[in-house]
Amino acid sequence: MTALVEVDGLTLEVGGTGTVVVNNVSLSLAPGEVLGIVGESGSGKTLLARAVIGLEPPAIRRTAGTIRFEGQDIATLTPKAMRALRGSRIGMVFQEPMTSLNPSMTIGRQLEEGLVLHRAGDAAQRRAAILDMLRRIGIADPEAALVAYPHQFSGGMRQRIMLASVMLLKPALLIADEPTTALDAVVQREVLELMLELTRDHGTAVLMISHDLSMVARYTDRVVVMCRGDLIEQNDTAEILARPQQPYTRQLLNAMPHRSPAREVPEGAPIVAVRGLVVDYPGKQGTKRALHGIDLSVQPREVVAVVGGSGSGKTTLGRAIAGLLKPSAGEILFAGRAIAKSDESWRAYRLNCQMVFQDPYASLDPRMTIGQLIGEALRVVPDLTRAQKAARILEGLDEVGLEKKFADRYPHELSGGQRQRVAIARAVVRRPSFVIADEPVSALDVTVRAQVLALFLELQQRHGFSCLFISHDLGVVEQVADRVVVMQQGRIIEQGDRDQIFDHPQADYTRVLLSAIPALEAVSGGGVQLKWRFDAPPLASS
Amino acid sequence: MKRRRLNAVIGIVLIGALLIVAILGMIWTPYDPLGISFGARLKPPSPAHWLGTDEFGRDVMSRLMKGAATSVRISCFTVAVALTIGTALGIFTGFVRGWTDRVIMAFTNALLAFPGILLALALLTVVGANEYGIILALGIAYTPSVARVVRGTVLSLREKEYIEAARVMGNSELFIMARHILPNCIGPLIVLGTSMFGWVLLAESALSFLGLGVPPPAPTWGNMLASGRPFMVQAVWLGLFPGICISLTLLGINLLGDVLRDRFDPRMRGL
Numbered sequence: 001m002t003a004l005v006e007v008d009g010l011t012l013e014v015g016g017t018g019t020v021v022v023n024n025v026s027l028s029l030a031p032g033e034v035l036g037i038v039g040e041s042g043s044g045k046t047l048l049a050r051a052v053i054g055l056e057p058p059a060i061r062r063t064a065g066t067i068r069f070e071g072q073d074i075a076t077l078t079p080k081a082m083r084a085l086r087g088s089r090i091g092m093v094f095q096e097p098m099t100s101l102n103p104s105m106t107i108g109r110q111l112e113e114g115l116v117l118h119r120a121g122d123a124a125q126r127r128a129a130i131l132d133m134l135r136r137i138g139i140a141d142p143e144a145a146l147v148a149y150p151h152q153f154s155g156g157m158r159q160r161i162m163l164a165s166v167m168l169l170k171p172a173l174l175i176a177d178e179p180t181t182a183l184d185a186v187v188q189r190e191v192l193e194l195m196l197e198l199t200r201d202h203g204t205a206v207l208m209i210s211h212d213l214s215m216v217a218r219y220t221d222r223v224v225v226m227c228r229g230d231l232i233e234q235n236d237t238a239e240i241l242a243r244p245q246q247p248y249t250r251q252l253l254n255a256m257p258h259r260s261p262a263r264e265v266p267e268g269a270p271i272v273a274v275r276g277l278v279v280d281y282p283g284k285q286g287t288k289r290a291l292h293g294i295d296l297s298v299q300p301r302e303v304v305a306v307v308g309g310s311g312s313g314k315t316t317l318g319r320a321i322a323g324l325l326k327p328s329a330g331e332i333l334f335a336g337r338a339i340a341k342s343d344e345s346w347r348a349y350r351l352n353c354q355m356v357f358q359d360p361y362a363s364l365d366p367r368m369t370i371g372q373l374i375g376e377a378l379r380v381v382p383d384l385t386r387a388q389k390a391a392r393i394l395e396g397l398d399e400v401g402l403e404k405k406f407a408d409r410y411p412h413e414l415s416g417g418q419r420q421r422v423a424i425a426r427a428v429v430r431r432p433s434f435v436i437a438d439e440p441v442s443a444l445d446v447t448v449r450a451q452v453l454a455l456f457l458e459l460q461q462r463h464g465f466s467c468l469f470i471s472h473d474l475g476v477v478e479q480v481a482d483r484v485v486v487m488q489q490g491r492i493i494e495q496g497d498r499d500q501i502f503d504h505p506q507a508d509y510t511r512v513l514l515s516a517i518p519a520l521e522a523v524s525g526g527g528v529q530l531k532w533r534f535d536a537p538p539l540a541s542s
Numbered sequence: 543m544k545r546r547r548l549n550a551v552i553g554i555v556l557i558g559a560l561l562i563v564a565i566l567g568m569i570w571t572p573y574d575p576l577g578i579s580f581g582a583r584l585k586p587p588s589p590a591h592w593l594g595t596d597e598f599g600r601d602v603m604s605r606l607m608k609g610a611a612t613s614v615r616i617s618c619f620t621v622a623v624a625l626t627i628g629t630a631l632g633i634f635t636g637f638v639r640g641w642t643d644r645v646i647m648a649f650t651n652a653l654l655a656f657p658g659i660l661l662a663l664a665l666l667t668v669v670g671a672n673e674y675g676i677i678l679a680l681g682i683a684y685t686p687s688v689a690r691v692v693r694g695t696v697l698s699l700r701e702k703e704y705i706e707a708a709r710v711m712g713n714s715e716l717f718i719m720a721r722h723i724l725p726n727c728i729g730p731l732i733v734l735g736t737s738m739f740g741w742v743l744l745a746e747s748a749l750s751f752l753g754l755g756v757p758p759p760a761p762t763w764g765n766m767l768a769s770g771r772p773f774m775v776q777a778v779w780l781g782l783f784p785g786i787c788i789s790l791t792l793l794g795i796n797l798l799g800d801v802l803r804d805r806f807d808p809r810m811r812g813l
Contacts, residue, residue, distance in 0.1 A: 319706075322710050323709075323710070324706055324709060324710065347712070350710075350711075350712035351712060353710070354710060354711070355706075355707065355710045357703045357706070357707060358703075359703055362702055362703040362704065363703035363704050363706075363707050364704055364707075365704040365708075365722050365725075365726070366726070366807075366808065366809055367725045367726060367807070367808055369808075376708065376711060376713070376721075377711050379711070379713065379717075380711065380712045380713065410808040410809065412808070412809045423707075426707070426711075430711075
């Protein structure tokens with residue numbers, strides 16, 4: 001069988017410095033095959049894929065190896081021949097649906113662009129092909145979509161349209177670089193299944209790049225694991241999962257969230273409670289109600305997870321409870337007392353309620369050292385001498401596993417995981433009794449995510465603070481939560497103990513959410529078995 | 543990185559030279575910068591007069607040295623006035639928003655609608671054409687653009703998660719402005735301030751040209767350039783040397799501005 005793509009001993013370096021970013025990688029892809037490339041940031045997976053289509057950044061130099069596409073060495077192709085290949089034979093879907101479509105062009109014109117360039121046929125034929133494709137990807141009114149602009153569609157719809165524009169040309173190879181990372185789990189699954197359906201119909205091979213091993217495992221025949229430019233392991237997907245050969249692969253598998261044993265949460269008066277919370281966002285087309293009267297309580301030492309897709313209002317809820325948003329109605333009770341911004345109750349609440357944000361790059365002031373950042377949390381704590389403060393800062397660093405020397409560094413000198421550790425240290429250094437964590441680990445790499453999550457839980461146990469854990473990732477929630485609250489469109493649709501929600505969900509929406517994530521079961525041989533809930537078997541293996 | 547280092551050295555040398563000349567010019571000049579000598583009118587550069595003489599026989603080098611102090615003083619104070627008022631207004635309006643913001647911004651927008659030089663002219667007729675008048679007039683004329691830049695920066699900064707984080711920690715709005723917002727505005731402010739230094743030098747020349755600058759016979763680079771214009775054909779040095787002085791100063795200021803901006807940004811340190 002001739003391979004569609006044949007990469008042989010490919011080595012890529014950063015020009016000038018000579019840093020090797022892809023090291024002697026060989027792999028092949030058969031026509032119609034679905035191959036996953038899994039790796040964390042810096043593994044070289046994206047550069048490898050971009051090299052296949054000849055779109056590596058200018059600073060990257062190929063120092064060894066060849067890439068053959070349909071038997072042709074792409075290094076020997078003229079720029080013109082390469083352009084003819086792109087789009088026509090090799091299509092690519094990018095990560096960010098919000099920016100990969102041109103906001104100032106109608107959907108119809110963007111879809112037509114590729115057809116005009118690469119395919120014969122007149123305007124009427126193109127229109128027919130486009131309408132047909134829009135119908136295929138589930139656009140309700142294709143005629144209207146032709147003259148609509150990208151901003152009129154949701155992220156998931158845009159990614160479908162992106163997919164349509166690529167698949168219109170029926171390429172032999174589709175490169176999908178983290179195609180659904182920016183989408184929530186349910187939409188992610190819909191887009192991926194659409195992608196596989198379309199590619200299977202046209203016999204298109206897929207190179208799927210992702211950091212998410214369980215997602216790749218669900219949809220691919222074969223998986224390549226990469227780490228720091230090296231190809232660690234490649235094998236059939238089932239084989240990799242069941243019998244990983246390399247320690248790094250095993251580490252990746254272990255980093256996938258798994259259910260921890262249920263804990264006893266002592267009964268008691270709730271530390272934080274909200275009653276009838278309503279939040280409205282003023283907008284040009286009248287106010288938009290983001291929360292429709294939320295009732296929620298958190299017991300001492302309890303971790304309550306709020307889950308839901310994008311637009312469910314979970315982040316708004318967190319921000320309102322943190323006092324960053326003014327609710328239109330309803331009240332927040334701290335230790336049984338309603339808080340009001342005007343009096344002493346607010347101050348007590350402020351001292352006891354802290355927050356960890358999602359993006360470790362945006363939540364630390366770039367102009368302050370780590371020591372100053374953590375120290376800022378202690379600024380409003382009464383009766384603390386300078387020496388005590390300094391000691392508390394170092395203690396805080398130590399607690400999150402960072403050495404003393406980090407106190408004098410700036411955020412940009414730290415990795416994403418280290419930054420999130422700093423953010424956690426800043427939140428807990430004041431010993432709050434309640435912490436709101438808004439997607440605290442979703443911006444992190446898989447193995448780092450597992451470490452940071454473990455650290456967060458350990459601190460939660462040690463200091464016994466209650467936690468409102470907001471996340472779209474049910475895998476993570478399954479690992480950390482005592483109780484789960486499911487939200488949809490600004491309302492709580494189901495809540496209960498974790499095991500009850502995960503094993504016996506009542507609401508349909510909860511089932512849909514759960515069907516997007518696997519349940520892990522360890523098997524002998526150091527591997528895991530993925531089980532999909534409430535669902536037919538995954539498409540790729542059918 | 544070598545190139546940046548070189549830029550920094552050039553900037554520092556140029557500005558250093560300027561300051562030395564300006565200070566020296568206040569104490570000593572080769573000739574009296576105001577001393578008229580009709581026997582030596584429009585003489586080209588020579589060992590006696592290194593940079594030649596002007597239409598009244600005054601030594602160009604002495605006048606340039608004396609003028610350096612005036613020009614630099616005017617530019618520095620004007621930039622300082624514009625940056626201070628503009629930053630205060632920008633941070634205040636950007637952070638408070640609401641009605642205060644709308645009223646103040648409407649006013650600055652109205653000011654912006656006038657060309658800066660026209661506004662300065664109008665103000666000068668009120669405050670009088672002298673050094674302080676120029677500083678005040680130009681300072682006010684350039685305030686709106688500073689306010690707008692700062693307000694824009696503040697508006698984008700206030701949505702940042704680290705500002706929200708500071709709020710969750712219980713810090714007052716005043717503290718957040720001083721500790722988080724202001725330091726993060728410094729980058730754009732330095733860039734704006736250094737380019738404004740150039741605009742002010744030029745605006746001062748333009749005002750002198752219109753007869754509303756520092757009144758003659760006191761020399762500034764601007765009025766030297768202006769008064770040399772009728773003689774450009776016979777005595778090119780009259781326009782050339784003040785022009786070179788202005789250009790080199792602008793170059794030095796801009797290079798120095800880049801250095802300062804990087805210095806103030808921890809992300810750029812150690813590069």
